[in-house]
Amino acid sequence: MTNSSVDYRLIDSTLRDGSHAISHQYDEDNVIAIVRGLSAAGVQVIEIAHGDGLGGSSFNYGFSKVDEKELIARACQEAGDSTIACLLLPGVGLADDLKDVKELGVGMARIATHCTEADISEQHIQMAKKLDMEAIGFLMMAHMNSPEGLVEQALLMQSYGADAIYIADSAGAMTTEDVQRRVSALVKALDIPLGVHAHNNLAMAVSNSIAAYEEGAANLDGTSAGLGAGAGNCPTEILAAVSNKYGIETGVDALKLMDVAEEVVRPIMPRQQVIDRAGLILGYAGVYGSFLLHAQKAAERYDVPQAEILMELGRRQVVGGQEDMIIDVALELARKHAEANE
Amino acid sequence: MAQRCAIVGSGNIGTDLMYKMLRSDTLELVALVGIDPESDGLARAKDNGIEAPHSGPQWVLDNAADIDMVFDATSAYVHMRHYADYASAGITAIDLTPAARGPKVIPPVNLYEHLDAPNINMVTCGGQATTPMVYAIRRVIESLPYAEMVSTVASRSAGPGTRQNIDEFTKTTSTALREIGGATKSKAIIILNPAEPPILMRNTVFAGLPEGSDHEAVLDSVHEMVDEVARYVPGYRLKNPPVVETGPFFTPGGEVPHRAVVLLEVEGAGDYLPTYAGNLDIMTAAAMRVGEAIATAKSKVPA
Numbered sequence: 001m002t003n004s005s006v007d008y009r010l011i012d013s014t015l016r017d018g019s020h021a022i023s024h025q026y027d028e029d030n031v032i033a034i035v036r037g038l039s040a041a042g043v044q045v046i047e048i049a050h051g052d053g054l055g056g057s058s059f060n061y062g063f064s065k066v067d068e069k070e071l072i073a074r075a076c077q078e079a080g081d082s083t084i085a086c087l088l089l090p091g092v093g094l095a096d097d098l099k100d101v102k103e104l105g106v107g108m109a110r111i112a113t114h115c116t117e118a119d120i121s122e123q124h125i126q127m128a129k130k131l132d133m134e135a136i137g138f139l140m141m142a143h144m145n146s147p148e149g150l151v152e153q154a155l156l157m158q159s160y161g162a163d164a165i166y167i168a169d170s171a172g173a174m175t176t177e178d179v180q181r182r183v184s185a186l187v188k189a190l191d192i193p194l195g196v197h198a199h200n201n202l203a204m205a206v207s208n209s210i211a212a213y214e215e216g217a218a219n220l221d222g223t224s225a226g227l228g229a230g231a232g233n234c235p236t237e238i239l240a241a242v243s244n245k246y247g248i249e250t251g252v253d254a255l256k257l258m259d260v261a262e263e264v265v266r267p268i269m270p271r272q273q274v275i276d277r278a279g280l281i282l283g284y285a286g287v288y289g290s291f292l293l294h295a296q297k298a299a300e301r302y303d304v305p306q307a308e309i310l311m312e313l314g315r316r317q318v319v320g321g322q323e324d325m326i327i328d329v330a331l332e333l334a335r336k337h338a339e340a341n342e
Numbered sequence: 343m344a345q346r347c348a349i350v351g352s353g354n355i356g357t358d359l360m361y362k363m364l365r366s367d368t369l370e371l372v373a374l375v376g377i378d379p380e381s382d383g384l385a386r387a388k389d390n391g392i393e394a395p396h397s398g399p400q401w402v403l404d405n406a407a408d409i410d411m412v413f414d415a416t417s418a419y420v421h422m423r424h425y426a427d428y429a430s431a432g433i434t435a436i437d438l439t440p441a442a443r444g445p446k447v448i449p450p451v452n453l454y455e456h457l458d459a460p461n462i463n464m465v466t467c468g469g470q471a472t473t474p475m476v477y478a479i480r481r482v483i484e485s486l487p488y489a490e491m492v493s494t495v496a497s498r499s500a501g502p503g504t505r506q507n508i509d510e511f512t513k514t515t516s517t518a519l520r521e522i523g524g525a526t527k528s529k530a531i532i533i534l535n536p537a538e539p540p541i542l543m544r545n546t547v548f549a550g551l552p553e554g555s556d557h558e559a560v561l562d563s564v565h566e567m568v569d570e571v572a573r574y575v576p577g578y579r580l581k582n583p584p585v586v587e588t589g590p591f592f593t594p595g596g597e598v599p600h601r602a603v604v605l606l607e608v609e610g611a612g613d614y615l616p617t618y619a620g621n622l623d624i625m626t627a628a629a630m631r632v633g634e635a636i637a638t639a640k641s642k643v644p645a
Contacts, residue, residue, distance in 0.1 A: 055529075058529050059548035059591065060492050063593065091512065092512075092531050094509045114536065117497060123508070318535070319533065321492075321494075321531065325544075327585075328582060331583075
């Protein structure tokens with residue numbers, strides 16, 4: 001539950017959303033080091049799972065190097081005072097998965113749906129509550145729905161028993177005004193706390209998170225060193241540092257978080273989390289961040305430009321989870337290029 | 343002689359099935375049975391001169407003497423309550439819900455294995471779309487350690503039944519990929535996409551190909567099977583030619599050097615629902631295929 005001495009609760013998702021950026025190759029040593037570091041810095045909630053949530057290990061999203069449930073068990077052992085959370089996408093993972101992770105010691109379940117499809121989360125939110133877990137309804141790709149539309153969806157999740165609601169800027173596509181309008185409408189309409197999960201494709205992640213706090217958000221997400229899908233997430237250590245500057249009490253030690261980012265996470269990053277062309281296009285075209293590395297692979301495999309793949313995915317209004325469409329688009333572009341060269 | 347049929351459930355699936363059955367030579371539609379006298383489906387049945395009672399499954403049992411087959415387009419819950427009564431009344435049940443009381447049937451794979459079963463389950467729309475592909479790949483390679491399917495359907499074509507029980511969809515579909523498709527391990531994923539105008543139903547099949555698999559044979563077998571399904575689901579087609587990609591891939595069934603990727607699209611026939619609802623069309627088309635095969639088999643058996 002939210003600690004009343006802090007202004008917002010910080011949830012770190014390095015071990016879940018960060019998993020996209022390392023193609024789901026976390027091992028036990030990584031998990032131990034990251035959980036110990038975050039817990040020692042006072043992070044209240046640490047999320048861990050395959051990047052696409054429980055059960056995400058697949059051809060479509062990439063296979064986990066180590067079974068996520070082994071890693072989750074390890075995280076629970078190292079958690080100290082922190083709560084361990086898992087994410088689950090209905091349609092990918094099962095309500096039964098929640099039973100397994102509850103046994104391992106997981107205390108929070110975030111149930112994620114596309115921002116217009118909240119009604120597929122009912123059985124999973126209810127399962128989390130039945131297991132006595134904190135249940136958070138997590139609306140992804142929130143830039144694709146209006147403030148009013150999000151309120152409608154969030155109220156559904158609240159009616160299923162959710163303890164809090166999150167909106168996720170999964171494509172890093174929102175401006176500060178986009179965030180403010182959505183957060184203020186939701187905070188007014190809901191009886192339960194709101195959270196915001198930001199990505200950095202437009203270099204707005206930290207400022208949008210602070211803006212969300214000012215509009216009444218009570219939970220904010222980050223990942224260490226910004227490790228995550230697309231151009232990366234809101235970096236936990238920067239969010240903590242900026243919060244200190246504003247005099248916003250987070251309950252976490254910003255300097256210790258900087259140590260985790262520098263000494264634990266950066267050494268395992270295959271690439272630094274920068275906003276390069278592909279990352280910027282994700283935010284610009286409003287495409288789900290975790291498509292980035294899959295699109296890079298398909299671009300190499302079929303010899304078509306990655307940027308063209310991403311723009312076409314944006315045009316098709318694909319949603320999170322439709323990674324198979326990357327191959328579809330790459331094959332079509334390859335055919336078009338071949339025809340043009342004839 | 344035509345088999346006398348009743349459809350229970352006057353929602354999207356039941357009504358779409360009615361239009362298909364009205365065109366059949368071997369299945370004679372006796373009634374479309376609902377529970378809501380105001381439903382659009384029942385009104386349409388009456389317009390077509392079909393009896394349209396609103397007393398639910400009990401109507402079928404009360405008229406059992408005049409009914410050979412019932413097509414259940416209600417919900418798993420309703421089917422579970424009545425399947426035993428249909429069987430003891432001597433009515434063959436084709437179950438379009440995920441209740442899974444009888445053997446699962448995917449027409450181009452195991453249609454003729456269960457024609458005399460009292461209850462036949464039609465799996466799921468995604469199962470109907472992808473199990474034939476998994477089977478087509480499996481039949482030309484030594485073993486299929488792992489297969490996976492991803493279904494994306496337009497939000498507007500996913501009804502409350504699917505939405506409240508999304509885990510049933512993935513579990514039932516995944517089981518079909520193993521039990522009927524022949525994969526050792528499997529996974530099923532479903533995504534709802536709210537894009538406007540609505541997208542056509544999309545299905546992707548991934549299959550892990552062990553060392554030494556004949557890739558040409560895999561691709562040929564996929565093409566053949568697409569033609570076979572398209573015979574009873576005209577809108578079933580490849581969106582792109584199937585491809586074999588190089589890994590290695592570390593699947594739950596073990597490491598494989600290659601994977602086959604089959605990208606499918608299903609356009610509905612537009613009988614009742616708009617053409618984007620290929621997910622509903624493939625269910626009703628497969629159920630018709632089963633019903634007609636049973637009718638043909640019965641007509642060959644001397645009474």
